[in-house]
Amino acid sequence: MKILKVFIVLFFVISFSELKSDEVNDILKHKILKNIRCLICQGQSVYDSESEFASSIKLIVDRKINEGLKEDSIYEFLREKYGDWIVYDPQLNKNTYILWLLPLLLFLLGGAIMKKKLKFRN
């Protein structure tokens, strides 16, 4: 009887943990799909799009997650196929450095102007 109880508890623990891992994969999948741009309907993410391209990408992402690939590796795979444009969060490289550095430069410039003005007033 005791053994049966242990088996029942084990069964539920295993079933629950499997469900958990599926849920985790789903959350990761949705996160990745929301970060990928649909190249057919370019105002939408792959998550929101119903295009043929988006449904292929959804399948690919699902497969890659099941193969055990990490989030960054999936983005890298898609970047290699379609370029940086496919992801909403571009990496810092020679094509995007202005995009990343301009706000910082403007912030520093603004700070410098403010400091100068304040100094002038005092």
Add this chain to the structure above:
Amino acid sequence: MKNKFSLFIIVIFFSFCFVIFYKGLNIPNNYTPKVEKKKNIPIFKAKDFDSNNYINSDKIFEDNIFYIVNIWASWCVPCRTEHPLLMQLSKNQSIKLIGLNYRDNFNNAKKFIDEFGNPYSRILIDKEGILGVEFGAYGVPETFLIDKNKYIIKKFVGPINQEIVNEIKLIIK
């Protein structure tokens, strides 16, 4: 002097904005992935259209010649316009055409080939569009030129035209 300097800065700023926006007017909104550097052909396993058996990519591209991978579907209207040009290319001995039947119904695809002719030395079935993604395609038709070293050297989005055919012929000469 200070006012003149401010005016100068404002003029420079607006001129800069004008140039950026004016240049932007001529840039198309739609992004098209380009083949900027040579890419290796993907390693994959696909179902053969005729035999229905799975085949590895190294078996598909085993000859030391140029290959063309053309993504097509029976439901794709532009594929019909480019088909005679593919037939023309298929007569060239130094190139082999591989067809990737994209998200299609088998019977419709077969009818298409029976009606318009078969330019492909092999047709692969891409029921879910996954092979297309492996090649970096995002629609139909798309055509990839693969050199003897098995690198993708050119990518043509949309139906090919006579100009593209001439370009391909020049490369494979």
